[in-house]
Amino acid sequence: MTQYASPFTDRTVLLTGVCGDIGSTYLSALVAAGANVVATDLPALSEAGKELAINATRNGPGRAVFADCDITDEAGVQHAVHTAIKEFGQLDSVVNNAAIYRTLGGKRPLVELTQADWDLVLRVNVVGSWQVIKAAAPYLAVSGQGRIVNIASVVSRTGAPGFAHYVASKAAVEGLTRSAARELGVDGITVNSVSPGLVDDAATRELNTDAYLKTAAASRAIPRAMVPEDLVGAVMWLAGPQSGFVTGQNLVVDGGGVFV
Numbered sequence: 001m002t003q004y005a006s007p008f009t010d011r012t013v014l015l016t017g018v019c020g021d022i023g024s025t026y027l028s029a030l031v032a033a034g035a036n037v038v039a040t041d042l043p044a045l046s047e048a049g050k051e052l053a054i055n056a057t058r059n060g061p062g063r064a065v066f067a068d069c070d071i072t073d074e075a076g077v078q079h080a081v082h083t084a085i086k087e088f089g090q091l092d093s094v095v096n097n098a099a100i101y102r103t104l105g106g107k108r109p110l111v112e113l114t115q116a117d118w119d120l121v122l123r124v125n126v127v128g129s130w131q132v133i134k135a136a137a138p139y140l141a142v143s144g145q146g147r148i149v150n151i152a153s154v155v156s157r158t159g160a161p162g163f164a165h166y167v168a169s170k171a172a173v174e175g176l177t178r179s180a181a182r183e184l185g186v187d188g189i190t191v192n193s194v195s196p197g198l199v200d201d202a203a204t205r206e207l208n209t210d211a212y213l214k215t216a217a218a219s220r221a222i223p224r225a226m227v228p229e230d231l232v233g234a235v236m237w238l239a240g241p242q243s244g245f246v247t248g249q250n251l252v253v254d255g256g257g258v259f260v
Contacts, residue, residue, distance in 0.1 A: 107162025
């Protein structure tokens with residue numbers, strides 16, 4: 001039987017926010033597909049991140065290394081990008097997964113949110129994503145098949161009571177995606193976003209009740225809980241070479257909870 005090489009063989013991916021349930025799932029899938037991955041997360045999570053990278057590499061056939069990276073810190077972002085070049089000689093794809101969500105605390109009416117609440121969420125989710133794009137773009141242009149995948153959310157369409165600042169930040173990620181697609185397309189770089197529905201993972205369970213998750217699952221055309229693995233196919237397609245004429249798009253992955 002003819003053996004075909006994976007489209008991720010010898011492809012280098014920068015993945016941010018690797019230590020959560022969703023990020024670690026992306027890491028495992030990318031390395032299993034043959035990608036070389038620079039996995040990043042906050043310095044405080046470096047031990048966990050290194051262990052994830054070691055385990056992913058052990059399972060191969062790709063390889064993963066961990067680099068400390070606070071995406072709100074320009075120097076940290078530059079370090080992560082330079083790690084890709086140092087370790088693998090190139091950078092082909094970025095998956096902008098890092099965001100603030102789990103540590104938002106309980107849901108609060110928008111009239112109770114503070115300026116500091118807004119500053120933090122926008123700084124991480126929007127400005128941080130932009131800083132990663134800015135640092136990676138010159139190297140993605142060299143690749144000739146650069147891909148950027150930003151992670152947005154269906155809440156920008158549905159609105160989520162108690163999370164006005166988070167909802168606004170994810171809507172901004174979509175806007176950033178379209179603008180970056182217009183600017184970077186001349187260099188052969190595609191920029192797209194994926195909007196997950198409510199994922200049943202540890203972060204979501206800290207912020208929502210079981211009843212809320214069950215209601216969300218029942219409202220979908222495919223009426224079940226959404227798990228991190230449900231996002232892998234969409235993210236990897238947009239991060240891979242086969243999506244080279246798709247850009248500026250937002251792909252909703254939520255089992256048919258929202259039709260766009």
